[in-house]
Amino acid sequence: MSLAHDDHLDAPTLTGPGPSLAGVEDFVALLKPRVMSLVIFTALVGLVAAPGGLHPVLGAIALLCVAVGAGASGALNMWWDADIDAVMTRTQNRPIPAGRVAPGEALGFGLLLSGVSVMLLGLATNWLAGGLLAFTIFFYVVVYTMWLKRWTPQNIVIGGLAGALPPMIGWAAATGTVGLESATLVAIIFMWTPPHFWALALIKSEDYARAGVPMLPVVAGEDETRWQILLYSLALAPLGVLPAAIGLGGWAYLTLSSVAGLAFVGFAWRVYRLREGVPARRAAGKLFAYSLFYLTALFATILIEKSFGVAALTAPFDGWM
Structure with a gap:
């Protein structure tokens, strides 16, 4: 289309x-x-x-x-x-x-x-x-x-x-x-972006259609968008834990990223399951809001641990390039 x-x-x-x-x-x-x-x-x-x-x-x-x-x-x-x-x-x-x-x-x-x-x-x-x-x-x-x-x-x-x-x-x-560490941070944001913006696009799909912008809900439909949101969320959750394995995060990061990732999938599942009316829009709005909290919480935890010298779970990789 x-x-x-x-x-x-x-x-x-x-x-x-x-x-x-x-x-x-x-x-x-x-x-x-x-x-x-x-x-x-x-x-x-x-x-x-x-x-x-x-x-x-x-x-x-x-x-x-x-x-x-x-x-x-x-x-x-x-x-x-x-x-x-x-x-x-x-x-x-x-x-x-x-x-x-x-x-x-x-x-x-x-x-x-x-x-x-x-x-x-x-x-x-x-x-x-x-x-x-x-x-x-x-x-x-x-x-x-x-x-x-x-x-x-x-x-x-x-x-x-x-x-x-x-x-x-x-x-x-x-x-x-x-380094591999910075590439991992890039990958997290890259994988986070589609479910974050597609949740907003579900709410604003009529706006995008009126402007002629081929956002996924306009071109492929809202059901396909919900499915894509769920897939990206399932990929994001384990990726968000990866910094703890490469020297960027400690126990606090490992715990928070694991729980927050499961919650992200939960919000995405709710968006996938609710298809019509006000409940569907509310579910998309909640995912959009939570996604901002999720990314901020992960990066803030790394910042706090590094600022206070909290030991990482593994020795960091040597940088490359």
């Missing part, structure tokens, strides 16, 4: 309706601060969990660069998706469709922040970290936003790599390498 797109959904315009009415808060909104906060947090965990550590000042600069890079991605995403945002009820009040920021302003803002964040991170830490940040911005803006989002229901699956890379950037900033 394919979706036909109206001409006005093909690409954004670079001209605004008139002089900019933007305030500081509108440019802050372009950065998607709620998404940015999760990016900063997971990058911090990668930074702290890495062996050897990084000088606090350089660590703060690295996190600032990751934050600015994430914000740049958000601004460029809003520039390209302004036509979609204008159609969807949950995004109609974003700065561009609401007419407070001209598209050209958002484009310039995003490009400027992208360049500054990558250059500063490379100069302050190393160019592997800077390169990973540049790749993350490119992947989110070009591969996901400009291509996958409007082309395939697997947009979230493939595009989720961009949101999964921040802990690897933090690890690379501290070590100059990419």
Whole structure:
């Protein structure tokens, strides 16, 4: 099944309706601060969990660069998706469709922040970290936003790599390498992304259909989406425990990740079982909310254990690359 797109959904315009009415808060909104906060947090965990550590000042600069890079991605995403945002009820009040920021302003803002964040991170830490940040911005803006989002229901699956890379950037900033440990953190976020966003897509499927975005519930149907959510959740639960086996987590992490993973599967099973009406929407909403708690709890436990020097269950692997 394919979706036909109206001409006005093909690409954004670079001209605004008139002089900019933007305030500081509108440019802050372009950065998607709620998404940015999760990016900063997971990058911090990668930074702290890495062996050897990084000088606090350089660590703060690295996190600032990751934050600015994430914000740049958000601004460029809003520039390209302004036509979609204008159609969807949950995004109609974003700065561009609401007419407070001209598209050209958002484009310039995003490009400027992208360049500054990558250059500063490379100069302050190393160019592997800077390169990973540049790749993350490119992947989110070009591969996901400009291509996958409007082309395939697997947009979230493939595009989720961009949101999964921040802990690897933090690890690379501290070590100059990419290790199995940071790759495991990336894999957890990558596997977590589809059930997290598909739960929201079940609730907002009419919005996505109206905007012509081929999200899985729109293209394959809600029943298939529920089945995919359950499959990904079953794969995520054991993957979430893996850090305890490779030197990233102690007993607290092992216990929490095991229990939290089983609970994740339980929420996903409820979404799979309830198919109609208000109970089905509530089940999807609860999974969406719990998924945020799940990822935060896992990464927070690693952060706390590493910060307080809690011994890992196994000796860490040597980094590679």
